Amino acid sequence: MATEESSGGLVFHPMDQFIVKPLFGGDVIHWYTPTNVTLWMFLTVVCITLLLVVGTRGRAIVPSRIQSVAELSYGFIYKMVEDVTGKDAVRFFPYIITLFMFILFANFLGLLPKAFTTTSHIAVTAVLAMAVFLTVTVVGFALHGMSFLRLFWVSAAPLPLRPVLALIEIISYFVRPVSHSIRLAGNMMAGHAVIKVFAAFAAVLAISPFAIIAISAIYALEVLVSFIQAYVFAILACVYLKDALHPHH
Amino acid sequence: MEGDIAQMGQFIGAGLASVGMGGAAIGVGNVVGNYLAGALRNPSAAAGQTATMFIGIAFAEALGIFSFLVALLLMFAV
Numbered sequence: 001m002a003t004e005e006s007s008g009g010l011v012f013h014p015m016d017q018f019i020v021k022p023l024f025g026g027d028v029i030h031w032y033t034p035t036n037v038t039l040w041m042f043l044t045v046v047c048i049t050l051l052l053v054v055g056t057r058g059r060a061i062v063p064s065r066i067q068s069v070a071e072l073s074y075g076f077i078y079k080m081v082e083d084v085t086g087k088d089a090v091r092f093f094p095y096i097i098t099l100f101m102f103i104l105f106a107n108f109l110g111l112l113p114k115a116f117t118t119t120s121h122i123a124v125t126a127v128l129a130m131a132v133f134l135t136v137t138v139v140g141f142a143l144h145g146m147s148f149l150r151l152f153w154v155s156a157a158p159l160p161l162r163p164v165l166a167l168i169e170i171i172s173y174f175v176r177p178v179s180h181s182i183r184l185a186g187n188m189m190a191g192h193a194v195i196k197v198f199a200a201f202a203a204v205l206a207i208s209p210f211a212i213i214a215i216s217a218i219y220a221l222e223v224l225v226s227f228i229q230a231y232v233f234a235i236l237a238c239v240y241l242k243d244a245l246h247p248h249h
Numbered sequence: 250m251e252g253d254i255a256q257m258g259q260f261i262g263a264g265l266a267s268v269g270m271g272g273a274a275i276g277v278g279n280v281v282g283n284y285l286a287g288a289l290r291n292p293s294a295a296a297g298q299t300a301t302m303f304i305g306i307a308f309a310e311a312l313g314i315f316s317f318l319v320a321l322l323l324m325f326a327v
Binding site: 013014015080083084179182183186187189190193228229231232235236239 | 300303304306307310311314315317318321325326
């Protein structure tokens with residue numbers, strides 16, 4: 001990525017926080033090297049397990065606070081899957097809630113100081129988006145066979161226009177995983193880079209009170225954006241699933 | 250400030266790319282403004298469309314983020 005010479009007169013490097021580093025020294029990264037990415041993904045899974053598994057262990061009828069939060073998030077995603085994808089799609093609910101919980105906790109954990117945001121890397125979000133794309137395509141063909149391709153044939157348009165529209169629909173179908181992944185990675189990277197840039201301003205004594213207020217405001221916005229991006233990733237996955245389950249317009 | 254033509258191109262390109270975020274701001278404001286206008290006319294139907302509003306915001310915002318990403322890449326990743 002950025003080298004010392006390419007940033008000329010700049011003395012701070014806000015993109016350095018996104019560098020993948022091996023945990024135990026060395027600088028060669030093999031597929032089996034524990035890096036900061038693997039550490040923070042592990043912490044994400046641990047936190048999700050603590051909330052959803054350990055938090056609901058008591059199974060109280062009147063829930064404790066943690067159990068209440070777990071039940072609220074479960075119900076929120078369940079209602080979303082039911083509303084958007086339909087009642088017959090609740091068998092996809094475990095996948096959607098896994099996606100939502102992982103992205104939400106990865107985003108939130110990245111907000112801690114000195115933490116690494118795993119979802120800010122296009123490598124991570126591209127895998128998540130490709131998984132959604134492959135799931136949707138395989139489910140579509142498995143359920144409907146070749147008539148899944150009716151998804152691209154817009155019967156509401158006049159007949160001469162349909163081939164052009166079909167081409168446009170096919171292109172936009174394949175662009176879906178691209179935009180799905182870049183939206184999440186870009187939002188996370190942009191948010192954290194902006195916080196880092198304002199933090200560099202805070203080192204300048206003259207404007208540091210304003211810089212600190214700006215950092216706090218951007219931090220609050222980042223908390224909101226973390227939640228919204230996780231929600232948008234999950235709800236778009238539901239919308240694509242609905243397309244696969246009901247391909248006639 | 251020292252540097253060469255390529256670095257100047259970097260800075261100018263990053264500045265040009267950030268103009269795209271203005272369009273994103275207008276787009277998001279459009280979505281939310283229309284939602285508000287509709288919600289104030291028909292408050293009971295508003296709750297059902299908050300999900301649609303958020304999806305609309307995400308789509309409009311995404312393109313602004315893409316342009317910010319281009320600016321960041323030009324500035325720091327050559």
